[in-house]
Amino acid sequence: MTQVTTDPFNALRERLAELADLRSVAQLLDWDQQTMMPPRGAPARAETVATVQRLSHEMFVADETGRLLAAAAAHLDGAPPDSDDAALVRVVTRRWEKARRVPSKLAADLARAASIGQQAWIAARRDADFAGFAPYLERNFELVRRYIDCFDDFDCAYDALLDDYEPGGRTAEVSSLFDELKGELRSIINALSDRAGRVDDSFLHGHFPVDGQRRLVTWLIEQMGFDRAGWRIDDAIHPFATGFGNRDVRITTRWDERFLPTSLYGAMHECGHGLYEEGVAQSLQRTPLGHPESLALHESQSRLWENMVGRGRPFCGVLVPRIAEVFGDGARVGVEEFYRAVNRVTPSLIRVEADEVTYSLHIVVRFELEQELVEGRLAVRDLPEAWNARYEEYLGIPVPDDAQGVLQDVHWSSGLIGYFPTYALGNLIAGQLFERAHQDVPDLDAQLSAGQLHDLREWLRDKVHRHGAKFSTAELLPTVVGGPIEVGPFIAYLKGKLSQVYDLDLR
Amino acid sequence: MTQVTTDPFNALRERLAELADLRSVAQLLDWDQQTMMPPRGAPARAETVATVQRLSHEMFVADETGRLLAAAAAHLDGAPPDSDDAALVRVVTRRWEKARRVPSKLAADLARAASIGQQAWIAARRDADFAGFAPYLERNFELVRRYIDCFDDFDCAYDALLDDYEPGGRTAEVSSLFDELKGELRSIINALSDRAGRVDDSFLHGHFPVDGQRRLVTWLIEQMGFDRAGWRIDDAIHPFATGFGNRDVRITTRWDERFLPTSLYGAMHECGHGLYEEGVAQSLQRTPLGHPESLALHESQSRLWENMVGRGRPFCGVLVPRIAEVFGDGARVGVEEFYRAVNRVTPSLIRVEADEVTYSLHIVVRFELEQELVEGRLAVRDLPEAWNARYEEYLGIPVPDDAQGVLQDVHWSSGLIGYFPTYALGNLIAGQLFERAHQDVPDLDAQLSAGQLHDLREWLRDKVHRHGAKFSTAELLPTVVGGPIEVGPFIAYLKGKLSQVYDLDLR
Incomplete structure (x- = not known):
């Protein structure tokens, strides 16, 4: 024992372990609020969250930690x-x-406002009532501006926020990547515009009883690695994944009886996040490195599983017979037909239901609006109008009400401002990783066709998961793909897939 | 604002509010562990619980609090x-x-050992493996002895423990009440012994699909006051109730398809606890008085609802047609027959399934054994043998295996030592309260016959619930029933009921 305690790392690790415990507490309070808590519990929960946040913050920033x-x-x-x-x-x-x-x-005020705001959002979204929600949103943006004012070493206000979700990320770099991405996506959309009628996805809009969906989703995530000894899956309005260490991983999903992909691909998405939490090395548990920090890397995992595997031609061959098995002959469809349907490109209102091409445009709208809100160039009361105008401009569709517009996402209600760009960055990184995985695992497509997901999961675990929060994206990505975030591989992947789906040569 | 902050109570209340928040956190960690957590999460959860306990303890015992x-x-x-x-x-x-x-x-060691022990108990109980569980139990008793050593102002070692669950409770007083109680119960059991065959409860052992039980239990607890806006009900191996303030009350139950009373009366029991948590005055929320402290008073609420209402003749008239409605003609039975069946007295192995007469003898066994364990007069390894001998002696039944014997309860595994006597004390207090309620609400039986539970609930809220932890049992009880805990009313209640059930005059 004396040998061990002379190591100055031990005292540090002990303090950080307690901070990791408090992080687990904060995560549990949030998980519970989103999945289990009765609605009247919200005000007390907000106080509890604020207290934990304050204690945790005080313990972390103490001189002793330094x-x-x-x-x-x-x-x-x-x-x-x-x-x-x-x-x-x-x-x-x-x-x-x-x-x-x-x-x-x-820190406590931010946590409390997030908890209260999230609860207010649930009712506001249900009632499409932006006016009732606006005061909570104003409060969150006001607090976030006070948060930004704490720093003087960022190039711009938004950098201070982005850095919390994508450590080291810079607004200017993201803007530049997004400009390139936007151009590429626009050109794909234009190329497909006169072929919109070529893909029929009507059979995805049938009647799929929730019981059957649960069976299908359980099978699917078990293929990916879900194991009930160390995982849970629950229902949530806004699906998410969380982990209390690598042996208690919790994912959530939602069910739409009239549209199968909601639960199917939603669950793959969250399970992709869950695998990242589960894959962190045991040596990093109960340390601040025990949870992945870059949300862009995190999102690369979820979207790689959801889209590149789940919507890929090889794995569709595994999914289709299984769907027919669960839902009967009414759900029988050709693999090719299914593959085309789940990859249909069409501008739509809801981000989480968007196709892979238009998805990132939803992100660009949010990225631009939240910069304007943070910098005071846009007032909260004018947000719905600005939102609707931007949707009209970028996606070409009118927004019928705020529930399907500005109220669709939980993030801003929970004080998560600066978070959205990591979603599109995740798409780009996923493109790079998936390209590289094909090089390192030459028969990957054959494996996916056979429903064998093991090698891909282990490749991701080795290259990405096990490192937890040890490295930033800028540090890690070059060791795996040889360079920083790039637009190219994602666009090449999209063009390859959509050339098949739409019978044309986009490349 | 300045006016308010000059009040020295404000600084105290602020600190105590944070402690109340940490209590909520500890409760949530435990609720989650017992209802939701995947089993592999246990080791990390134990660390988290220990950290919260340590922080909470440090903050509370600080000089600043004094x-x-x-x-x-x-x-x-x-x-x-x-x-x-x-x-x-x-x-x-x-x-x-x-x-x-x-x-x-x-304090942290106790919390950690409790969390680890509880998880070990789940497996040990499943496998009836006392040997595998013994090291955890030894650890808990060792820590509890170190806890007792912290005090020098109690009459005996066990007093220090009892006081945690029944503030101000004294072992000598409890022993004296239990001696009287034991004598009375023995004489009732003797009086009934040659009439054992008179009550048929075979129809309670039928087939009751869990779906139907859920519907029945939902209806039942809604009659009592359960409201999904502020309550939850979940499954748990060892049912319990908890509250995070008076607007987030959570109860649990378990289901036995072959024995209806398990869920039916279990849910009434936990809902009785829940009503106590919910009934605490708003002015006491987020203070240490916001949760009832005396577990004897707490248990008086659960057992009053479960047994005196739920197994009472008046409310049986409401229950019986509802059961037939849910389970169909196969479950149709006469009210009188049902009333007799659910009040059948017969010595049995499992405490939570015991009838009202033998129940308290289960408690006496535990009360005696835990004193012997605490004082070192009994070794953990000899516990199963001592347990089985005591069951033979007091209840006259052999124990076939440890799962149905010493491993049946979660308490000792979770470090809850000194807790059991509050269950039997709760029976006594319930007897006193129910007698008094009949005086204050003269048509109470008529109301219960009509399924009207409102007046009883409000009477309990006014007399007991709203005070939270303001008063000890010794302080509160005299203001409601005019004196301290007594055996008489409970025995009079039992004799009255059993005279009806067994067609004889016990009085």
Whole structure:
């Protein structure tokens, strides 16, 4: 014992382990609120969340944490930068320096407002009542501006937010990637515009009893690695995934009896997130590196499984007979027909139901609007109008009501501002990883055709999952694909798929 | 605002509100572990629980809490002892003085061992494997002995434990009540012994599909006051009730397809607990008085609803037609027949399924054994043998395996030692309250016959629930029934009922 306690890392790890525990508490409070809590519990829950946030924040930003970090840093003894110890000191020091600037009171206020706002959003979305929701949203943006004011070392206001969800991410870089992406997507949409009628997806809009969907989804996620000894799946209005360490992973989904893909691809998406949480190395558990930090990397996992595997031609051959088995002859359809249907490109209102091409345009709308809101160029009361105008402009569709418009996503209600761009960045990274996986696992398509998901999962675990939060995207991605985030592979992937689906040569 | 903050109560209340939040967190971690958590999550959960316990304990026992309590006490200005302020200072000071004696490390160790032990118990009970469970139990008793060693102002070791579950409770007083109770129960059992065959409850052992039970239980608890806007009901191996404030009350139950009373009366029992949590006055929310503290009072509520209402002749007239409605003609039975069946007295193995007469003997066994274990007069390894011998002696039945014997209850696995006597005390108090309620609500039986539970619930709310933890049993009970805990009313109630059920005059 004495040998161990002389290591300055032990004192640091002990303190950080308690902080990791408090993070689990915060995650559980949120998971419970979104899946289990009776609605009248919301006000008390908001106070509880705020208290946990305040305690956690105070413990983290304390001078003592800095002292322990410094002692550990001095003791690194030339440990390689990719060692657990070096990464722990590097990552935590960066977070500590950022968090120290934020008063505990503000951290608690942000947490409380997020919890209250989320509950208000549920009712507002149900009633398509933006006016009733606006005060909560104003409060969240006001607090977020006060949060931004804590920093003076970012290039722009939005950078301070983006950095929380995509460490090291910069607004200018994202804007540049998105400009390129937008151009590419527009040209694909234009190329497909006179072929809109060629793909029939009417059979996806049938009647699919929830019981059958549950059976299908259970089978599907079990193929991916879901194991009830260490996982749960529950219902939620806005599906999400969370983990309390790598042995308690929880995903959620929602069910639409009239549209099968909602649960099917929603569950694959969340299970992709869950695999990332589950795949983090045991040595990083109960440390701040135990949960992936970059939401762009996180989203690359969910979308790789959902779209590149789940909507890919090889795995469609596995899905189709299974669907017919569960729902009977009425759901029998050709693999080719199914493959085309689930890849149909058509501008739509709801982000989470969007196809792979238009999806990123939904993100661009949000990315632009939240910058304007944060910088005060747009007032909350004018948001629905701005939202609807942007949808008309980018996607060419009118928004009939706010429930299908500005109220569709939970994020802003929960104070998650600066989060949306990570979704589109995730698409790009997924394109890069999927391309690389095909190089490293040469018979990958044959495996997917046979429903064998093991090698792909293990490849992702080895290349991405096991590292947890050790590396930023800018640090990790080059070690896997040889460079930074790029638009090219994702667009090449889309063009390849859509050339098949729409019988034309986009390449 | 300045006016308010000059009040020394505000600083105290603010600190105590955060402690109440941490209590909610601890409750949620436990609720989740018992209802939702995948089994592999247990080790991480144990760490999380320990951290929350340690932080909470440290914050509570800090000198600062004592300083705030003293300042508030000095500011009471002759506030009446039953005022919220006076009760807050009185109750919290007592808890603070007790908690201060316990090192934070020990508090965390106790919490961690409880969480780990509970998980080990689930497997041990399933496999009837006491040997595998013994090390966890030894650990819990070892820690509890270290806990007892923190105090020097109790008459005996067990008093220090009992006081945690029944504030101010004394082992000597409980022993004396239990001696009287045991004698009375024995004489009832003897009087009934040659009439055992007179009551037929075979129709309770039929086939009752869980779906139907869920419908029945939902209807039943809604009659009692369950409202899904502020309540939940879930499945649990060992049913319990908990509350995160008075607007988020959660109860649990279990289902036995072959024995209807398990879910029916189990749910009434837990709903009785839930009503107590829900009934606490709004002014006490987010204070340490916001949750009832005496588990004897708590149990009086659950058993009053379960047995005195649920198994009472008047309400049986409401239950019986409803059961037939849900389960069809096969479940049709006469009210009188049902009333007799659910009140059948017969010694049995499982405490939670015991009748009202033998139930308290199950408690006496545990009360005696845990004193012996705590005082070192009995070793954990010898516990199953001692348990089985005591069941033979008091209940006259052999124990076939440890799952139906010493492993049947979760309590000891979770470190809840000194808790069991509150169950039998609850029976006694319920007898006193139900007698008094009949005096205050003269047509109570007529109301129960009509399925009207409102007046009884409101009477309990007014007399008991709204006070939360303001008063100990010794303080509260005399204001409601005119004296301390007594055996008489409970025995009179039992004799009255059993005279009807068994067609004889026990009085």
